[in-house]
Amino acid sequence: MARRVAIVGTGQTDHRSHRPDVNGREMIYEAVKRALDDCELSIHDIDAVVIGNMDHFESINYVDTWSVEGSGAVMKPIMKVTTGGTTGTSVAIAAYYHVASGLFDRVLAIGWEKNSESDTTAAIITCSDPIWDRFSYSGAIPSLATEASAYMKQYGATQEDAARVAVRDRTHALNNPHAHLRRPITVEDVMASPMLAYPIKLLDVCPRTDGAAAVVFAADGVAQKIAPKPAWIRACAVRHTYTWFGDVDYNAGLVSLQGASREAYQQAGIRNPAEDIDVAELYLPYSYAGLKWIEELGFCGPGEGPGFIQDGHTDMGGKIPVNPSGGVISTNCIGATALLRVAEAAGQVMGKASQRQVPDVEVALATGFGGCFWSDMVILGTVRP
Amino acid sequence: MTVNLDQVEPLTLKGQIAVPYTWWVGEVGSKFLIALRDEAKIIGNRCTKCNTTYVPPRKNCGSCFTDIYEFVELGNEGIVSAHTVVRFKYPLQPVESPFAYALIRLDGADVGLVHIIKRDLDRLKNGVRVKAQFKDPSERTGHILDIDSFQII
Amino acid sequence: MDNIAIVGAAQTTYERRKKDKTCYDLVFEMTKQVLEDSGLTLKDIDNVITVSNDFLDGRTISSMAVGEAAGAHDKNVSTVEGDGTFGALYGAMRVLGGFNTTLVVAHSKGSEGDVKHITNAMFDPIFQRFLGLEAITASALQASVYMDRYGIREESFAQVSVKNHGNAKNNPYAHLPMDLTIEDVMGSRKIADPLKLLDCSPVSDGAAAIIIANESYTSKAKTKPVWIKGLAHCAEAYFLGDRDLADPRSLRDAAEKAYAMAEITDPMKAFDVVELYDAFSYMEPLWLEGLGFCSPGEGCKLLDDGITTMSGTLPVNPSGGVLSAHALLVAGLARIIEAVLQLRGEAENRQVPGAKTALAHGINGPCGQSHCVWVLSSEK
Ligand SMILES: [Zn+2]
Numbered sequence: 015m016a017r018r019v020a021i022v023g024t025g026q027t028d029h030r031s032h033r034p035d036v037n038g039r040e041m042i043y044e045a046v047k048r049a050l051d052d053c054e055l056s057i058h059d060i061d062a063v064v065i066g067n068m069d070h071f072e073s074i075n076y077v078d079t080w081s082v083e084g085s086g087a088v089m090k091p092i093m094k095v096t097t098g099g100t101t102g103t104s105v106a107i108a109a110y111y112h113v114a115s116g117l118f119d120r121v122l123a124i125g126w127e128k129n130s131e132s133d134t135t136a137a138i139i140t141c142s143d144p145i146w147d148r149f150s151y152s153g154a155i156p157s158l159a160t161e162a163s164a165y166m167k168q169y170g171a172t173q174e175d176a177a178r179v180a181v182r183d184r185t186h187a188l189n190n191p192h193a194h195l196r197r198p199i200t201v202e203d204v205m206a207s208p209m210l211a212y213p214i215k216l217l218d219v220c221p222r223t224d225g226a227a228a229v230v231f232a233a234d235g236v237a238q239k240i241a242p243k244p245a246w247i248r249a250c251a252v253r254h255t256y257t258w259f260g261d262v263d264y265n266a267g268l269v270s271l272q273g274a275s276r277e278a279y280q281q282a283g284i285r286n287p288a289e290d291i292d293v294a295e296l297y298l299p300y301s302y303a304g305l306k307w308i309e310e311l312g313f314c315g316p317g318e319g320p321g322f323i324q325d326g327h328t329d330m331g332g333k334i335p336v337n338p339s340g341g342v343i344s345t346n347c348i349g350a351t352a353l354l355r356v357a358e359a360a361g362q363v364m365g366k367a368s369q370r371q372v373p374d375v376e377v378a379l380a381t382g383f384g385g386c387f388w389s390d391m392v393i394l395g396t397v398r399p
Numbered sequence: 400m401t402v403n404l405d406q407v408e409p410l411t412l413k414g415q416i417a418v419p420y421t422w423w424v425g426e427v428g429s430k431f432l433i434a435l436r437d438e439a440k441i442i443g444n445r446c447t448k449c450n451t452t453y454v455p456p457r458k459n460c461g462s463c464f465t466d467i468y469e470f471v472e473l474g475n476e477g478i479v480s481a482h483t484v485v486r487f488k489y490p491l492q493p494v495e496s497p498f499a500y501a502l503i504r505l506d507g508a509d510v511g512l513v514h515i516i517k518r519d520l521d522r523l524k525n526g527v528r529v530k531a532q533f534k535d536p537s538e539r540t541g542h543i544l545d546i547d548s549f550q551i552i
Numbered sequence: 553m554d555n556i557a558i559v560g561a562a563q564t565t566y567e568r569r570k571k572d573k574t575c576y577d578l579v580f581e582m583t584k585q586v587l588e589d590s591g592l593t594l595k596d597i598d599n600v601i602t603v604s605n606d607f608l609d610g611r612t613i614s615s616m617a618v619g620e621a622a623g624a625h626d627k628n629v630s631t632v633e634g635d636g637t638f639g640a641l642y643g644a645m646r647v648l649g650g651f652n653t654t655l656v657v658a659h660s661k662g663s664e665g666d667v668k669h670i671t672n673a674m675f676d677p678i679f680q681r682f683l684g685l686e687a688i689t690a691s692a693l694q695a696s697v698y699m700d701r702y703g704i705r706e707e708s709f710a711q712v713s714v715k716n717h718g719n720a721k722n723n724p725y726a727h728l729p730m731d732l733t734i735e736d737v738m739g740s741r742k743i744a745d746p747l748k749l750l751d752c753s754p755v756s757d758g759a760a761a762i763i764i765a766n767e768s769y770t771s772k773a774k775t776k777p778v779w780i781k782g783l784a785h786c787a788e789a790y791f792l793g794d795r796d797l798a799d800p801r802s803l804r805d806a807a808e809k810a811y812a813m814a815e816i817t818d819p820m821k822a823f824d825v826v827e828l829y830d831a832f833s834y835m836e837p838l839w840l841e842g843l844g845f846c847s848p849g850e851g852c853k854l855l856d857d858g859i860t861t862m863s864g865t866l867p868v869n870p871s872g873g874v875l876s877a878h879a880l881l882v883a884g885l886a887r888i889i890e891a892v893l894q895l896r897g898e899a900e901n902r903q904v905p906g907a908k909t910a911l912a913h914g915i916n917g918p919c920g921q922s923h924c925v926w927v928l929s930s931e932k
Contacts, residue, residue: 404571404572409571409572411571414610415610416610416611416612420677422677422678424678428678428679432678453794454793455678455679455791461789461790461794462789480697481693481694481696481697481700481792481797482693482696483689483692483693483695483696483744483745483746483747484744484745485689485692485744486741486742486743486744486745487688487743487744489668489684489686491668491669491672491684491686492684493682493683493684500683500685500689500690500692500693500744501693502693502697502792502793502797503793504793510791510793510794511792511793511794512793513680513683513685513693513791513792513793514683515683525696525697525700542682543678543679543680543682543683544682544683
């Protein structure tokens, strides 16, 4: 029988474009210490560690064994889990299963990246098949631009609609002392920023960030003793559907997110997402995702994304605030990015999100995005499942 | 058209992942590398909780999981605790083989430092005493190879 | 721990260069074979773990290349980067945590990359990497400490190579079955003292897969279930100089935990066969010490006394071990698979008669910094 699992503590670094003061291992240490402090545990209370990042951003092979001094895994079980952009949620879900299995009571999940240490695009471009599409259609921007233009054509969405998503996230980031980009922007700023690949402009996309996140998972019975209000894992779902970018059917929507949300909503008993979910931390790597993917999530109907955003439903104080942390458009330390979504959602459920707290959160949603239009989902709640 | 791979040479494509890296050394590591570069000295640091003196120095003790603040200057000499004479040649190697890798327990340190030994390999065994040979000041850049190698005393 | 079992196993032959197959092909082939072995269909599989390494595959998000080949479409899938024993461990956790069946598949084509560059990248870029260390030279340092500590002679390590390459002759999957003498090993090319060519494992191409199922699913499978009685992993300090390289303390810790789960107090009595990760000849006796089969320093004596040979009371690496076939990442999964075949009684010419309890073991990181220990049994 699977045990119930809750998040009891979270920690993150103060995210920056580059962190010359620490090496990767030391940056991980910073996040881990903050997570332990958050739940008043010592490293000796931790039974196992799961860590993830993307190898070619720092060129460290076997990050699990290289990191132990900073991750706290000296003479502890540690495992590396990595799946590209979804790494952070994959790590969180792995930590969940570490505890759910009954093998460990308190497990630390760590995601990190020092994007300043490499040429992110040179590294990411190698995610495509070396024989078939590495030299023609690779990297993050081209495929996202294709998705965006397909969506605009399908529903008549505009570049301004997308810009509003970027403005929302960057505005929310002002409440998050850990966020990387904490300068407000306007729709005009986004529209005036350099075009990268139509219709994506510089301010439509996430930055490259140095940062780490750590989250403590604990078993039923243990969790309640650590945290007054643990964030219970109500559902985990994963869809890493495609291998080839050319196989993606953009007119069908983000099918991985449709599939993952169907499964997760069923597990968590969510019928009307926009009503039942109090806050969402979504892995939106670029602004257009903030229009389209909330439709996949069922926050609104197909094509209604731009109106839903414009009406302020996803703002702080709205029907379902999205990305109170400022999201990925404000902070993107890739291996940590999806784990930050989980950490932020957990903080909301635990009532510890300080200035960015949404009132009375009972159910929070976190997503991960990566690979070849893949989606992960974690639903957290105040109620023990 | 059918291709029978028993009869034709299977095709391959050649390539490499060409990503340049710039690793941040950080404050603690910089102390160590700057001391090598500017003073030809080897710096370690000591965890006051478990009394272990580490080299290279670290921000935190892995076992105690606490910050380390106390820096110490270590001797430039030490004792070999493990060694291997490398017989194969490889582009990654900083010098042409035969040369040796050794774990060296520097005077004042509680852990070993990995480095290379270039000469007198026939005299090399665990337990021998070695001394750091620094590169000329003009050649030192703040790099682990600012110590050119260790030499058997 | 709930009763869970391995109900399917498949592996490729291991060889220097699989020219005719891509990584995708290998994974697809293993996925089909492991389903066939178990008698289950892809519909019975509710989640997938792939095992891959971005350095080895020469691509970022190496998992992206093999997900569909592993049947992961529309399933909950994740990827462990590390030895196959760790991937299988996560697979087991997922079954213990609520899934019915995990398919675990690992692949590697060392022939497509440069393994020395790849293992050099294990070393810290600031303090170690530019010294040019990689797996062989780091392991040679470990061998030197081990020999020195206990006065072990190179011939004792050579004997392990002779035994394991000899065992490989009975294993149709092995890469290097060989008739060797101690003189052959001693006279082979010096690589990094004390390691000679025949003390080192080869670089092999290959892939392997297993299916782990919860108890209710074991009856759906056509194979004889191999029950997972204990499993544990542990890592020690990273920097080589921080470690006592002759004392595999993280292995001891993992073994103790796995034995406690399996209620094993005397491993020498409990196990009928052992498959461990002997990437270099010296590792076999050192890991046997860490696994508690003898006192520290006595590892080589087990072979001297004939205990670990095929005719001994505790055959070690009947498959020929990693020395005879080393597809990185896959190698630990291959240890589990050999243990499964032994416990099913399907190991043919290398069968240890009546084997009921087996140990399988894998490592991650330099010089066995991190270990994973599996206790498997033919009996529930
Ligand atoms: Zn200490």
